[in-house]
Amino acid sequence: MDTFRVMRQDDNGNRFRVAEGLARDEAERVVAEFEARGHKQLYWTEPTARPTDAAGATAGRSAAAGAAATTAATTGASGTANRIVVGGALIHGGRVLAARRSAPAELAGRWEFPGGKAEPGETEPQALERELLEELGVRARALQRLPGAWLVRPGLELRLWAAELISGEPRPLEDHDELRWLGPGELADVDWIDHDRAVLPDLARLLDPPPPAA
């Protein structure tokens, strides 16, 4: 059976692979779903046999590191796009917010950056800002993607962003039972989920930038 991929082109002409390995009607359904959401972007299907536009694929990867990255830009071993989980290192007053998970059992008690799965068509910043409102009751703005990406499980990819608090006092409304603000010298004080430890050095630099050269 021929398989199809769903492609997207943004306003700058960058092309991204949204999904791959779908039957034609499935691919067309995905396109219709994205179009129905009213995004001002171009979506289409094409047979998977057609060689991927190398420049487009590269643009997808580099844009994924930038502020306008949309979700599902990378593909997993199965050839379908990974779903993205966005975690937010919420920064305020030179400290970052750590959140202690209350579930599931294997993660309960470990600390993480609050966030969750991006919905189809959401950019990573949009997903993060929505999740921070749902989980903490605050308004926040995504600032920059932190280096790295981690496969949490097959098909689910974690990306972390720095974000700034705009308004509100974070409260553990969903998924967490304790919150702590940590200064640059306190980042190792909590039992982070393993993936999250990797960004602590980058985060420390953001919280405590070196003084400007004289």
Ligand SMILES: Nc1nc2c([nH]c(=O)n2[C@H]2C[C@H](O)[C@@H](COP(=O)(O)OP(=O)(O)OP(=O)(O)O)O2)c(=O)[nH]1
């Ligand atoms: N949110 C978040 N998840 C993380 C982090 N580090 C890490 O390994 N994960 C893992 C834990 C989960 O197995 C997976 C998905 O995160 P999640 O539990 O927040 O997502 P969710 O299913 O609640 O998504 P949603 O329903 O809220 O959209 O990612 C992190 O810093 N933040």
